[in-house]
């Protein structure tokens with residue numbers, strides 16, 4: 001019988017990798033699931049809820065993972081946790097594969113197979129496993145709600161006997177999953193919304209949500225999308241033209257939500273200090289890219305910075321501030337990923353290493369890094385696991 005273990009997350013992570021709903025599904029598939037006591041509490045899932053769904057409760061993280069063939073986490077766990085896992089067992093979570101390479105290498109050397117959900121290929125079969133989408137969507141929503149709550153004026157236009165309250169102007173930079181949800185949320189709150197991106201494909205999506213698209217639409221723009229659906233890093237010449245356009249636009253905005261990311265690269269700097277200084281006091285910037293260096297100058301991770309009366313929100317882990325939904329969706333992503341890893345007849349771990357989804361997400365196997373991009377960063381040659389098949 002395949003064993004699945006779920007340890008508790010760190011203090012700053014309210015989400016959890018499995019919910020009672022997904023435990024039930026995995027138990028039905030023949031898995032034995034063990035959850036660390038109290039691990040779901042910050043998402044309002046009690047030990048009793050997990051037990052009712054068919055899970056066993058472990059007193060410690062070590063006990064939760066020691067016999068597991070698969071360990072499910074939200075974040076990259078401490079090295080000690082991987083060391084207490086069985087060799088060849090799979091550790092699956094959002095392992096932040098481009099951060100702290102030395103620690104990642106040490107995790108790989110424990111002999112545990114590492115799978116990073118952020119590397120999920122963007123193919124239709126993997127849509128239900130796409131953690132970036134499920135979490136970014138919530139982040140986009142929460143960014144607007146946080147900004148609206150902190151904004152000292154109303155968002156919708158209101159016509160009252162005492163006069164008209166003008167609608168607030170919201171500008172969304174980067175129209176991926178988070179940006180689209182930010183546009184939709186701001187529109188629902190009655191704001192006048194504009195948005196920008198470097199990928200031409202989003203132009204129609206922006207219009208369909210009732211917002212106006214603004215961008216430098218030159219030849220480079222026409223080719224800014226990679227085959228994987230992500231943005232390319234733009235040239236200096238493009239960035240200069242873009243900055244001129246944005247500078248003119250930003251000074252009239254009340255709320256700016258920035259979400260622009262480029263896979264494996266620092267976030268592009270889109271809002272300069274001078275642009276912030278051109279904004280009206282009381283304006284708000286929410287920088288969702290702050291964990292990757294930020295789109296706005298002056299944005300500080302985990303803080304609300306203030307400059308000339310403009311607040312710059314650099315709050316971390318916005319999906320974690322709606323943990324009930326974030327955990328539910330994340331756990332469904334994990335369950336969809338784990339299901340094909342279990343042999344239907346023998347109920348054992350049966351990873352098809354040739355599968356595109358497995359290949360895309362696997363970063364370590366048999367004590368070695370197997371993802372070429374990460375191996376290159378580490379200066380190891382990667383791709384060949386040590387010894388036999390784990």
Ligand code: NAD
Pocket residue numbers: 121122123124126127130132133136173174175176177178179196197198199202228229230231232234259260261262263268270
């Ligand atoms: P992301 O988080 O990587 O980036 C956010 C946005 O920032 C992107 O739209 C990107 O184009 C934009 N951006 C990057 N550099 C910029 C710059 N200099 N200026 C302005 N904007 C910039 O993106 P994401 O949310 O992961 O989505 C990327 C695409 O993948 C979207 O089209 C999304 O719909 C698609 N997607 C596909 C699948 C699937 O097929 N399985 C799943 C999820 C998302």
